[in-house]
Amino acid sequence: AIDAREFTYDAVFPPNAWQSDVFCQAGLPILRECLRGYNGTILAYGQTGSGKTYTLLDDSGLLPRLTSALFEAIAADTGSLYEVDISVVQIYNDQADDLLDDSRQNLSVQSTGTTALTWQRCLTPLDLTDLVHRARQNLVYAETQMNKASSRSHAIFQLRIRRRVSSEDGVTGTCSLLRVVDLAGSERTKKSKVEGLRLKETNAINRSLLALGNVVNALAFRKQHVPIRDSKLTLMLSDSLGGNCKTAMLVCVGPCASHAAETLSSLEFASRAMHIEVHACVNVLPCAAAEPWVEGYVQGLSEQAEGFRLAAARGAERAAQAEEALVDAERRRSDAELRLAALEEAAALWEARALDAEAAVAAERRRAGDEAAACEAQRQRERHLAAEALERERRHSGRLSDAVACLEEQLADRSKVMAECMAQAEELSDRARALEVKAQEQSAMSEELQLQLNRKEQALATDGTSFASIIRSASAKEVAAQKLLADAERRSEELARKEGAPACSCSRRFRDVQRTAECFESERLHLVEECRQEVERQKSELRARLQLREDRVNSHLADCNRRAEVELERRLSLLASREASAAEALRQKQQIQDQAKTIEDLQHQLERQKERLWRASSEPQIRYSTRKSVAGETRRPQQVPFVSRHEPGPHSKASRSRNMATLTLLLPARTPSTGTSTPAASCCSGASSKPSISSKS
Structure with a gap:
């Protein structure tokens, strides 16, 4: 200022x-x-x-x-x-x-x-x-x-x-x-x-x-x-x-x-x-002196007269144009008089209508005044309701802010739980990988046992081959024994024929040899049977042990797989439920943010409505002072409107200024000594x- x-x-x-x-x-x-x-x-x-x-x-x-x-x-x-x-x-x-x-x-x-x-x-x-x-x-x-x-x-x-x-x-x-x-x-x-x-x-x-x-x-x-x-x-x-x-x-x-x-x-x-x-x-x-200046004076007068003659010629041309314009104006005036007569008749009719219109306008003004009063009362009620709605929205917005904070805390806790579940899932995957390694080890052991069983079967086959060779040698000995027995019988018969008496002792010796051969045969058969039974027993034991170990490995693997599947299903269901809870929390947070944005838009609309109501209720008042100052009296400040320099000239009433701005001037009285x-x-x-x-x- x-x-x-x-x-x-x-x-x-x-x-x-x-x-x-x-x-x-x-x-x-x-x-x-x-x-x-x-x-x-x-x-x-x-x-x-x-x-x-x-x-x-x-x-x-x-x-x-x-x-x-x-x-x-x-x-x-x-x-x-x-x-x-x-x-x-x-x-x-x-x-x-x-x-x-x-x-x-x-x-x-x-x-x-x-x-x-x-x-x-x-x-x-x-x-x-x-x-x-x-x-x-x-x-x-x-x-x-x-x-x-x-x-x-x-x-x-x-x-x-x-x-x-x-x-x-x-x-x-x-x-x-x-x-x-x-x-x-x-x-x-x-x-x-x-x-x-x-x-x-x-x-x-x-x-x-x-x-x-x-x-x-x-x-x-x-x-x-x-x-x-x-x-x-x-x-x-x-x-x-x-x-x-x-x-x-x-x-x-x-x-x-x-x-x-x-x-x-x-x-x-x-x-x-x-x-x-x-x-x-x-x-x-x-x-x-007058004489030297006469010629110049006359020349100047002649130049001025020539200028006046030119101006007169131009004036004559303009007068002719004005005469033509006057004739045209007379013609237009006669036409205008005819139109004026018709317009006067219409004016009388319109005057009657204007009186009716004035009465209608007066009634309309009264009605407009009543409507303006009603609008003002409605505006006041709307302001009151808007203030109450704004207060309610503010309280609701505070509650929503608290709910948003609570949901954010829950979301943080659920995020921690999800992190723990992910860690447990990682641990379960590690255990599953360890079980797979153990299963691979068990399969390697079963393969090793199968190799051992194959070696045992090969050993049994080798024993069978040696047993067959023993049986063949025993058969050869039996044939040799039978040949000896037959030879002994033949010799004993020969001796019996030759000597007669000692035949009893030879037969006795023959019977002794025969009993010895039978014992040998029985022992051989018993030995073969024992070897066969021992081989069968060892085979059955090996098969039983292999079957037992295979059953035990399979049951352990099945149990581990079942427990891993149950644990994975439980953890996956827990993760799915927690993901659903997190998604629901995020959806609720988005809803709360949308509600907060809607509340903010409503607040802006209320502010704009308040501003429009305030502008509508306030009216600018510009007063102009035309009070003249007298000697010894000081004029009070007056509101002076400004005009634009692009308005029409001073000869047109439209060039009067519009109230576009004001400049306050203090104009004291003019004294003889000062301005x-x-x-x-x-x-x-x-x-x-x-x-x-x-x-x-």
Whole structure:
């Protein structure tokens, strides 16, 4: 916020002021002084985008009005001869260029003026307007962040007015110079966001305006040294600033709060300019005898008459066009009268309908008032219900947060249990692998036992072979014994025949041998049977032991497999149940998060509904004060609406300002010793309106 400060000026134009008000207050007095022979300057100063070019060069601005008023005054003064010349200079990047002649660029500037400058004679207002438009086309404009059509140079329009009067003593006259200066606006690069060539232009503009401010400070405080040569702008305006000239300064400010610092700087600049003293005098042309000036005087009159004849011819053409337009207008008027009669009849009918409509509108207004009251009551109830719903949602949201925390703890515990189950599953898989290793070992042992059984069977087969060889040898011995027995019997018979008596002893010996052979045979058979039985017994024992060991291994393997399968099924069912529990916990957590998001959306909707209800219930109140101040009485602050500089001209009622922003001004009464005092403007954000503040020296 900016502290209230007071500044003294000759006039303050509110945002709803017309262009004609500015012309009557600032432009017309300077023009009258120029017609009397004084030099005059109208200078526009202010921040970029504040409306300087609009105030001076618009179609309804100050310069077109000065043109019309100048030639009206010339036409009214029939006893004098006038010569009006115009030149336009542009100061771009501290370089003076002639805008009426493209070949004359970078002109030298001196304190007495610009050398080699083009001056064009203007015989009619149309000539002057055409030259101004041609010069404006050569001005440099560019778009920035702060202004779509920002002036990138200082434009100086100079009107040289020579007035000659013939008298008995000779021909006397005056020569005055009227300057209209459209200064480029000061700007900050942080706000305008310019780069490259635009940055160079901005730096040149700010340097020239700084030099102008230094000159104004030096003249206001009456310093001995005035830095008039620091810039070509100050060098060209040396007569306008404290010299032989009457100067009116228009200071344009903006209403936005973001431009408050620039507005205060502009107001301080205008306040310092109010303290500059000028020494203006009439510029009288040297008096000469009537005879030498007669020819020039007559030539000037003939040129002026030729200009008037051209203007009359143009007026005749326009009159013919106006006559044709008048005939067309008469025809349209007759048609309009017929339509008017029909419209009057319809108007009577519509008037009756309007009365009925007014009654209906009154009833509708009453009904609307009742509905508005009902809506307000409904709005209050909705606010109350919304507040209660919000409180319930907040409590529910707290409970949901607690439930979410509890579920998160359960989820963490279940995650730990799942980790333990996974570890147990790993352990069971390790045990299963160990059982598989043991089974492989048992199968290797069974294979080894089978190999041993095969070796035993091979040994039994070898024993059988040896037993068969024994039986064969026994059979061979039996055959040999039978042969011996037969031989013995034969010999015994032979002996018995030979000897007779000893036959008994031989038979006895034969019987002894036979008994011995029988015993031997029985022992052999018994031995063979025992060997066979022993082999069979050993085979059966080996088979029984192998079968027992195989059964024991198979039962152990089956038991281990059964126990492993049961344990795996139990662990898998436990894991499945825990996974289902974890999935259910995650689903509940997602539901809780969705509910929390829904609650948050409802809270945002409630906040937006509250804001809409608050905006609907609140109405802006803007009051305007039209109270005039009297002597010795201080005016209270008044709300002044701003207008956009792109609205229609002052001759249209549509150009009246809309309430787009406000600027509070404290306007105390004007005293004889001082001007009007106004504090620094406290600005509100709004449309870019262009109020103007004028100070005359």
